[in-house]
Amino acid sequence: xxxxxxxxxxxxxxxxxxxxxxxxxxxxxxxxxxxxxxxxxxxxxxxxxxxxxxxxxxxxxxxxxxxxxxxxxxxxxxxxxxxxxxxxxxxxxxxxxxxxxxxxxxxxxxxxxxxxxxxx
Numbered sequence: 001x002x003x004x005x006x007x008x009x010x011x012x013x014x015x016x017x018x019x020x021x022x023x024x025x026x027x028x029x030x031x032x033x034x035x036x037x038x039x040x041x042x043x044x045x046x047x048x049x050x051x052x053x054x055x056x057x058x059x060x061x062x063x064x065x066x067x068x069x070x071x072x073x074x075x076x077x078x079x080x081x082x083x084x085x086x087x088x089x090x091x092x093x094x095x096x097x098x099x100x101x102x103x104x105x106x107x108x109x110x111x112x113x114x115x116x117x118x119x120x
Contacts, residue, residue, distance in 0.1 A: 063084075070078040079090040105119040 065084070066082040068080045070076075070080065075092065077092050081088050081090075103120065105117050108116050108118065110116060
């Protein structure tokens with residue numbers, strides 16, 4: 001059987017040769033795991049962005065300077081500041097809050113909850 005007869009007369013032999021060049025991966029369960037990991041990472045980042053925006057913390061995603069006061073007016077108050085890449089955390093202790101000084105103004109809490117400082 002010559003070459004032309006094999007190509008024209010027997011199409012199965014062509015498909016058989018073609019099939020041997022491409023490896024069969026239908027049975028490989030680990031092939032899809034890499035794609036699932038990428039999809040899971042994208043979904044996780046999406047949930048993080050939605051959670052931060054729903055709590056009104058979109059500023060955490062920007063590069064601007066930021067100051068957060070946790071539990072204001074309580075002994076557990078913390079001040080967290082971010083300047084560029086540097087994050088500092090300040091906590092109050094009784095030693096830091098005591099000392100001698102002069103009053104510089106008066107602070108008032110209004111009926112609507114707003115706090116106003118009036119200098120002397």
